[in-house]
Each structure stands twice: as structure tokens, then as C-alpha cells.
Amino acid sequence: MVMKKLLRNPLSMAGMLILLVFILVAVFAPWIAPTPANYANDPYRVPRYGWGSNPSPPTKEHPMGLTQGKYDIFYGIVWGTRTAFQVGLIVTGFSCCIGIIIGSISAYIGGKFDEVVMRFVDVFMSFPFLIAAIVITTVLGRGLDKVILALIMFRWTAYARLIRGNVLQVKQEEYIMAARAGGVTHAKILLRHILPNTIFPVLIQASMNMGSIVVTASTLSFLGLGAPEGYADWGQMISFARNWILGTPTNPLAYWYTVVWPGLAIVLFVLSWNLIGDAFRDIMDPRIQG
Amino acid sequence: MLTFIARRLLFLPVVLIGVTLLIFVAMSFLSPYQLVSTYIKSPEELKNQSLDDLVRKYGLDQPVHIRYMNWMKNLLKGDLGYSVSANMPVTEAIAKRFPATLELALFATIPVVMGGIWLGTISAKHYNKPLDHFSRVFAIVGWSLPDFVFGLILLMLFYGVLGWFPPGRLSMWADSIVLTGDFVRYTGLNTIDALLNKRLDIFWDAVRHLIAPVITLAYLWWAYLLRITRSSMLEVMNKDYVRTARAKGLTERVVMNRHVRRNALIPVATVSGSMVLGLLGGVVIVETVFDYKGIGLLTATGAQQLDYTLVLGTTLFYGLLLVLINLVVDVLYAIIDPRVRLE
Numbered sequence: 001m002v003m004k005k006l007l008r009n010p011l012s013m014a015g016m017l018i019l020l021v022f023i024l025v026a027v028f029a030p031w032i033a034p035t036p037a038n039y040a041n042d043p044y045r046v047p048r049y050g051w052g053s054n055p056s057p058p059t060k061e062h063p064m065g066l067t068q069g070k071y072d073i074f075y076g077i078v079w080g081t082r083t084a085f086q087v088g089l090i091v092t093g094f095s096c097c098i099g100i101i102i103g104s105i106s107a108y109i110g111g112k113f114d115e116v117v118m119r120f121v122d123v124f125m126s127f128p129f130l131i132a133a134i135v136i137t138t139v140l141g142r143g144l145d146k147v148i149l150a151l152i153m154f155r156w157t158a159y160a161r162l163i164r165g166n167v168l169q170v171k172q173e174e175y176i177m178a179a180r181a182g183g184v185t186h187a188k189i190l191l192r193h194i195l196p197n198t199i200f201p202v203l204i205q206a207s208m209n210m211g212s213i214v215v216t217a218s219t220l221s222f223l224g225l226g227a228p229e230g231y232a233d234w235g236q237m238i239s240f241a242r243n244w245i246l247g248t249p250t251n252p253l254a255y256w257y258t259v260v261w262p263g264l265a266i267v268l269f270v271l272s273w274n275l276i277g278d279a280f281r282d283i284m285d286p287r288i289q290g
Numbered sequence: 291m292l293t294f295i296a297r298r299l300l301f302l303p304v305v306l307i308g309v310t311l312l313i314f315v316a317m318s319f320l321s322p323y324q325l326v327s328t329y330i331k332s333p334e335e336l337k338n339q340s341l342d343d344l345v346r347k348y349g350l351d352q353p354v355h356i357r358y359m360n361w362m363k364n365l366l367k368g369d370l371g372y373s374v375s376a377n378m379p380v381t382e383a384i385a386k387r388f389p390a391t392l393e394l395a396l397f398a399t400i401p402v403v404m405g406g407i408w409l410g411t412i413s414a415k416h417y418n419k420p421l422d423h424f425s426r427v428f429a430i431v432g433w434s435l436p437d438f439v440f441g442l443i444l445l446m447l448f449y450g451v452l453g454w455f456p457p458g459r460l461s462m463w464a465d466s467i468v469l470t471g472d473f474v475r476y477t478g479l480n481t482i483d484a485l486l487n488k489r490l491d492i493f494w495d496a497v498r499h500l501i502a503p504v505i506t507l508a509y510l511w512w513a514y515l516l517r518i519t520r521s522s523m524l525e526v527m528n529k530d531y532v533r534t535a536r537a538k539g540l541t542e543r544v545v546m547n548r549h550v551r552r553n554a555l556i557p558v559a560t561v562s563g564s565m566v567l568g569l570l571g572g573v574v575i576v577e578t579v580f581d582y583k584g585i586g587l588l589t590a591t592g593a594q595q596l597d598y599t600l601v602l603g604t605t606l607f608y609g610l611l612l613v614l615i616n617l618v619v620d621v622l623y624a625i626i627d628p629r630v631r632l633e
Contacts, residue, residue: 011430123308126616128571131589131608138593138601139319215436219575222438224594238439242579245446252450259446263439271434278430 005283006276015275018268026081033078044083044232046076055244055258065257068240071230073257077265079232084269087144087217088210091151096206098152099159100199106160107167108190118164124157130216137225144227147220151213158209159202166198204280211273218266234269237262294624298617309609310365313602314358320598322350370603375595376588380603383588389478390459391573391584397481397500398507398569406512407558410519411551417524425516432513437572441506441579448502455502457581464495503580507572511565518561523554556627563619570608 006012025032035043049062050070058065064073106117124132136150170176171194179189218235220226222242227233241258248254317325322345345351349360364370370380378386413425448455460468460480467473467489468480476486481500484493526532527550535549577586585604592600 011427119304119308123305123312126305126309126567126612127312127605127609128567128612130571130574131605134574134589134593135313135316135601135605138596138598139316141596211434219436219438223574223578223590235438238442241442245442246450247446253446256446259439259442263443266436266439267434270436271431274430274434278426 006279009279011275012279015272015279018272019276022081022085022269022272025078026085029078029082033075044079045230046071046079046232048072048230055240055255058257064261067237067258068243069230071237071240073237073261076232076237077234077262080234080237080262080265081269083144083227083231083233084214084218087148087151088214090148091155091213091217092206092210095152095155096159096203098156099161100163100195100202102156103160103163104167104190104195104198107164108171108186108194110168110171114164118161121157121160124154125161127154129154130219133216133220134223134225137220142225142228144231144233147217147226150220151216155209155213159206162205163198163202166201167194170194170197208273208277208280211270211277215266215270234262234266238266291624295621298620302613302617305613306610309613310362310606311358313606313609314361317361317598317602318354324598325350365606370606371599373592373597373600373603375592375597375600380600383600384585384604384607387583387585387588390480390582391577391586393479393481394500394503394507394573394576394582394584395569396479398504401504402508402511402515402565402569403562405508406515407519407551407555409512409516411523411546413516413520414523414527414554415546422520425520429513429516432509435510437506437510438575438579440509441502441576444502444506445579455498457499457502457579459496459499459583460492461495461499464492467492499580499582503576503582506576506579507569510572511568514561514565515558519554519558522557523550526550526554529553559619559623559626563616566615566619567612570612 006016030043036047039045039047048070049066049072050056053069055068056062056066056070062072062074064077067073067076102117106114132154133147133150136153137146140146140149176189176193179193184193217226218233218238221233221235222239224239227236229236238259241255241262244255244258246252247256323341326341326344326348339347349356352360368381370384372378373380373383376383409425409428413422416422444455445457449457459465468475468483473483473487473489473492476483480496481493484490484496532545532549535545540549573584574586574590576582577584578590581587585607589601589604592604
């Protein structure tokens with residue numbers, strides 16, 4: 001039903017097509033951008049061709065050119081797709097699990113316990129997401145794993161709040177009371193009766209946030225706080241472009257390829273999630289349907 | 291109204307303690323030796339004392355609750371430690387850089403709010419017409435464009451190619467005038483100081499440096515506010531009192547501006563809190579892209595050099611700022627929507 005509506009809407013259709021392309025690129029990365037023999041032990045390291053620091057324009061061998069440090073842009077984008085999906089999936093998966101567990105238990109127990117947990121969530125949510133992530137990566141040190149950890153730490157609260165609202169509603173339903181009266185244990189009620197009726201909106205919301213999580217992760221890389229230098233990562237590709245953005249005195253657009261290609265990759269990735277998400281919201285929210 | 295504000299004020303210390311606790315937990319990831327720098331007041335202290343002495347002096351070998359109390363005592367005195375990357379006490383660095391960020395935020399907020407609401411109203415008026423579809427696509431694309439990508443492209447086109455909007459806060463010539471004694475710094479906000487000193491050329495120079503960062507900060511929130519205003523306008527447009535207003539024979543403009551928009555703005559006010567949150571985060575990126583010397587850039591460079599003293603200090607500052615802003619937003623919200631006060 002939902003799928004049919006999504007396929008009928010040209011915008012969400014476009015979103016799904018773009019996403020499909022990204023999935024294919026991620027899956028077939030070793031064939032699209034084969035790893036050179038001398039880099040074979042770590043395919044996520046972007047190969048360098050030459051030793052200068054300045055970028056070189058696209059050629060036949062390097063269709064998108066080489067960025068600062070002579071890193072191959074095409075290779076970085078193709079393998080960066082894998083990095084993007086990894087970060088997105090791990091952060092969404094873990095923060096969703098933590099949020100659902102804490103949020104649903106808190107709502108199910110209710111009372112003082114719930115009050116304390118929610119104030120705790122409030123404090124977490126009172127920091128700008130990006131700033132919080134910066135603090136964690138500063139304290140823990142550099143690296144993609146630290147970025148993922150930081151994002152999970154400050155992401156789960158949103159899902160906890162979401163599922164809590166849903167559980168509070170369902171808790172009042174008669175079939176829950178019936179289950180209690182029938183002597184079903186609390187754990188079983190939560191798992192069998194409450195979660196199946198509350199979890200789906202949260203899962204949808206979480207998957208739609210994938211785009212914004214990838215943006216935050218690449219922002220951290222852009223600020224020089226994410227992946228180590230040379231790791232296939234879109235944000236880092238763009239941070240390389242920063243020093244060359246003004247081109248040469250005679251040609252201000254001389255190094256356009258250093259920012260345009262990786263920029264396009266991020267924008268299209270996020271756009272595809274947002275197109276699908278926007279259509280989803282319209283389908284789920286009957287108020288806006290005219 | 292007064293009881294509402296009083297209740298919110300009573301809640302304030304609870305949130306503040308929560309914020310400080312969170313930062314303190316982040317600090318406890320660091321070893322006592324690393325933490326010494328967040329306690330010392332100047333580099334001289336390091337000269338004739340060993341690290342172990344300093345750890346003992348500041349009680350970093352004490353149990354957790356005592357350390358927290360000590361740290362809070364320092365905080366209340368306004369002492370956030372010494373920043374290695376900025377080469378001055380953290381409090382001083384924040385005081386120096388904050389006016390720049392404040393200026394940026396002020397200049398961004400006004401176009402964001404006005405523009406976003408205006409676009410949303412137009413979109414709702416032309417519901418399901420080409421203009422509405424266009425604004426929808428604009429919003430989705432805007433929402434998908436990461437600010438550091440957009441900012442860099444603006445910089446490339448409007449500075450690299452056209453030379454209109456340079457990075458930084460002021461041009462060299464203006465900067466050298468501002469630094470002389472003749473130019474009185476009343477507020478630290480370049481635009482306002484320039485006007486007060488009757489230097490229109492400097493005012494214009496400051497504005498020229500603000501345009502690109504402001505657009506970068508604003509467009510994302512335009513897209514956001516547009517969508518929220520639009521859907522809440524559409525909801526209100528179906529209400530009975532709007533039909534009544536039309537039936538009375540009021541013109542479409544009066545109905546839209548007086549009856550629909552005023553009520554539709556309530557949900558918009560609710561998101562302003564999260565908007566401020568986003569703006570403060572966005573400032574870090576925008577200031578980095580445009581080399582605009584405010585708190586955001588201070589935090590970013592501090593983080594790059596692993597200057598945790600500075601990062602923890604500025605984050606605490608962010609936290610306090612946000613708590614205060616949220617308080618103001620809540621009070622404003624209660625003024626706009628009297629129903630809130632009754633809850």
C-alpha cells in the first residue's frame with residue numbers, strides 16, 4: 001500500500017532510483033574502481049598518483065581528477081559510498097536499538113522513573129548535535145570509530161522520546177490490560193504486545209535520518225575531526241578542496257573538480273533519502289492530504 | 291504569566307546542573323595529567339611545579355564528587371582554564387570572539403524568520419499549484435545541501451569569480467582602522483560600532499563580509515520554516531473561524547494575514563528552539579568555511595589541535611547560552627499562545 005503510493009509519486013520514485021544507484025556503487029565498488037595492486041591490503045585507502053600537493057585536472061585514467069595530495073577523486077567517491085552506508089547503518093542501527101530499549105522501558109514503567117529518564121534525555125538534547133559530536137571526538141581522539149560512537153551517543157535520545165510517546169498511548173489500550181489480567185509477564189507484554197504496535201513509525205523515522213547522519217559525519221571529517229587522512233570519505237574529499245577553492249589568479253574555477261564531484265555525491269545521497277522521507281510523511285500524515 | 295515564568299526559572303538550575311554534569315562526564319574520559327590544563331590559570335604555573343604537584347594541588351586525585359564540587363567552584367568564578375591553542379584563558383577567548391558570532395547570528399535570524407514565513411505563506415496560498423510544487427522542490431533540495439558544500443560553492447563563485455563577498459570579518463584596510471585608538475569599540479559588533487563611529491565605509495565592508503555566511507546559515511532554515519509554515523497554514527485554513535471570516539465578506543488579504551497566519555505561526559514558534567540549536571551548530575561550519583573569527587571557528591580549531599580545555603569551555607558556554615535562549619523562547623511562546631500557560 002505504502003510502497004505503491006511511493007512508486008506513484010515522481011519525487012519519491014526519483015529518490016529511490018538515486019538510492020539504488022548508490023547501493024549498486026557501494027556493492028560493486030571493487031569492480032567500478034579497482035584497487036591498485038600496491039594498495040590491495042587496505043582498499044579504503046585512496047591511492048595517490050604523484051607527490052605534488054596541488055590538484056590535477058581530470059584525465060582519461062582519473063576521470064574526476066586528483067585532489068590535494070594527488071588523491072584520486074573518483075576512487076575516493078566510489079569507496080566513500082561504502083563508508084557513507086557503513087556510518088549511516090551502524091549509527092542508525094545502534095542508536096535506534098538503544099533508544100527503543102530505554103524509551104519503551106521508561107514509558108512502560110512510568111512514574112518517577114520515567115520522569116528521571118526524560119530529564120536525562122532533555123539534557124542530552126540541549127546540546128547542538130554537531131557541538132556534542134565535536135566534544136566527544138576531541139576527548140576520545142580522532143578516527144571514524146570515534147565519530148560513529150559520538151553520533152550514537154547523541155542520537156539515541158531522539159528515538160527514545162519518539163517511542164516513549166507511542167508506548168504511553170498503547171499502554172492504555174484494553175488488550176494490554178487483558179494481557180495483564182491473564183497473567184502475562186511484563187517482559188512478554190512489552191515484547192509481544194506493545195513493541196509490535198509502536199516500533200514501525202520509529203524505524204521509518206530512523207531510516208529517513210540516514211541522510212542527515214551521513215552529513216554530520218562528513219561535516220566532522222570536513223572539520224578535520226573524522227576519518228584519518230587518505231581514508232575514502234566524502235567529507236574529507238571536500239576538506240581537501242578547501243585550500244583550492246579560489247583557483248589560480250588567472251582562472252578562479254581552475255580546481256572546480258575538487259569540490260564539485262564529492263559535493264555532488266553528498267548532495268545526491270542526502271537528497272535521495274529526503275525525497276523518500278518527504279513522500280513518506282505525506283502518506284503517513286493524513287492532515288496534509290488535500 | 292508571572293507564575294509561568296517563575297516556574298520556568300525554578301526549573302533552570304536543574305537543567306544547568308544537568309549540562310555541567312554531562313560536560314564533567316566527558317572530562318572524566320581524560321586522565322588527571324591531561325586535565326591539569328583545564329585548571330591552571332597561566333602557563334607560568336607549569337614552570338616550577340611538576341605535573342604530580344599540580345594534580346595534587348587541584349585535587350585531581352580526589353574522589354569524583356569532590357572533583358565535581360571543585361570544578362563547579364572554579365566555574366562559578368568564571369574560570370575555565372588556560373587554552374593552549376588560543377594562547378589565553380578560555381574565558382578571555384570566549385569574551386573576545388563572542389561578539390562576532392552574535393553579529394552573525396543576529397544578521398542570520400532576521401532573514402531566516404521573515405523569509406521562511408513569507409515563502410511558507412505563498413506556498414500555502416498557491417496550494418497544489420506550480421508555485422507550491424516549486425517551493426516544495428526548493429525546500430527538499432535546500433534541506434539536502436550540506437552547509438559546508440554550499441558555503442564553499444558560494445565562496446568559489448562570489449569571491450573567486452566575482453570578488454563580491456570576501457571571507458573573514460573585515461578587509462585589511464578596515465581592520466587597521468578598527469584597531470587604532472580613534473575607532474571606539476562600543477559593542478564589538480563591527481556593523482553597529484561602525485555606525486556609532488559614523489564610518490559608513492567600514493559598515494559596508496562589514497556587511498559585505500556577512501552576506502555569504504548569512505546566506506549559508508539561512509537557506510537551510512528557510513527550507514525548514516517554509517515547510518512548517520505551509521503545513522500549519524493549510525491546517526488553519528480549514529478551520530471554521532476562517533470560513534466565518536470569509537463569509538463576513540473580509541478581503542482575502544485580511545483573512546490570510548489576520549486570521550490564518552497569526553494562528554498558523556504558533557507551531558512555527560515551537561520549532562524556534564530547535565532552530566537556535568541548529569544555528570549555533572551551523573555557526574561552527576560557516577565560520578570555518580568563511581574564516582570568520584567567532585566562537586565557532588575557535589571551537590573548530592581548538593578541536594583540531596585537541597585543545598580539550600577550550601572545547602569543553604566553549605561547549606559549556608554553548609550549553610548555558612542555549613538554556614537561556616530556550617527560556618526566552620518558552621516565555622515568548624506563552625505570550626503568543628495563551629493556552630500554554632494553562633497547562
